[in-house]
Amino acid sequence: MAKFSERLWKTVEPVWRSYLQHPFVKGIGDGSLDKEKFKHYMKQDYIYLIEYSRIFALGAAKANDLETMTAFANLLHGTLTVEMDLHREYAAELGISNEELENTEPAASMTSYTSYMLNKSQLGGVENAAASVLACAWSYQFIGESLAAIPGATEHEFYGKWVKMYSSQQFKELTLQCIDLIDKMAEGKSDSDLAILEDIVVKTSYFEYMFWEMAENKEMWPVAATADYATTR
Numbered sequence: 001m002a003k004f005s006e007r008l009w010k011t012v013e014p015v016w017r018s019y020l021q022h023p024f025v026k027g028i029g030d031g032s033l034d035k036e037k038f039k040h041y042m043k044q045d046y047i048y049l050i051e052y053s054r055i056f057a058l059g060a061a062k063a064n065d066l067e068t069m070t071a072f073a074n075l076l077h078g079t080l081t082v083e084m085d086l087h088r089e090y091a092a093e094l095g096i097s098n099e100e101l102e103n104t105e106p107a108a109s110m111t112s113y114t115s116y117m118l119n120k121s122q123l124g125g126v127e128n129a130a131a132s133v134l135a136c137a138w139s140y141q142f143i144g145e146s147l148a149a150i151p152g153a154t155e156h157e158f159y160g161k162w163v164k165m166y167s168s169q170q171f172k173e174l175t176l177q178c179i180d181l182i183d184k185m186a187e188g189k190s191d192s193d194l195a196i197l198e199d200i201v202v203k204t205s206y207f208e209y210m211f212w213e214m215a216e217n218k219e220m221w222p223v224a225a226t227a228d229y230a231t232t233r
């Protein structure tokens with residue numbers, strides 16, 4: 001029988017392929033991306049990764065066996081180190097302190113995406129946590145590998161290390177652990193339970209697209225509060 005992850009790939013493939021056509025992703029691949037857009041993305045992505053890490057912690061807490069708990073703990077550690085080190089390196093290059101990075105004011109898309117994942121993971125069992133993180137890891141690995149195939153993309157003086165990290169063996173191993181987790185959790189589940197997990201993967205894939213849009217357009221919130229409020233933030 002086909003693995004659940006194969007079914008998921010077929011369902012979300014058109015959404016993930018659309019990322020490769022997105023101007024922000026294309027700009028990383030050909031090195032033409034405006035650095036101010038990247039700076040906005042990188043700051044939002046850093047606070048996104050803090051919330052994303054919480055899902056791994058929730059998965060570890062909800063795990064029914066030690067093997068699953070260890071996998072979630074490894075993924076938590078990998079995100080806090082391998083992935084977030086990349087952001088800290090870019091921040092240092094762009095003159096942003098770790099404190100400023102951590103205190104980034106969350107944008108609407110970042111807030112809605114992480115709130116959705118946290119809600120699904122808190123309400124459901126450990127399988128909801130595995131479904132919530134899947135598109136995040138796997139779609140970035142898909143993007144990383146696709147961009148790495150573009151001549152010169154990994155050697156670009158600024159964006160090269162982004163492409164290298166997301167196409168690296170280390171990141172691939174973290175992704176494979178996420179795929180393995182969802183496949184194990186899908187075993188023996190009813191069609192209706194699998195449909196619930198699939199829906200989480202589809203919705204998070206849509207949120208991924210919205211995140212690229214937020215980055216491209218340097219979005220925060222659609223309207224501004226008073227200037228007084230803004231200065232107290």
Ligand SMILES: Cc1ncc(CN)c(N)n1
Nearest residue numbers: 045048049136137140211
């Ligand atoms: C929004 C988002 N989605 C996924 C990833 C890859 N963990 C990320 N860094 N940022």
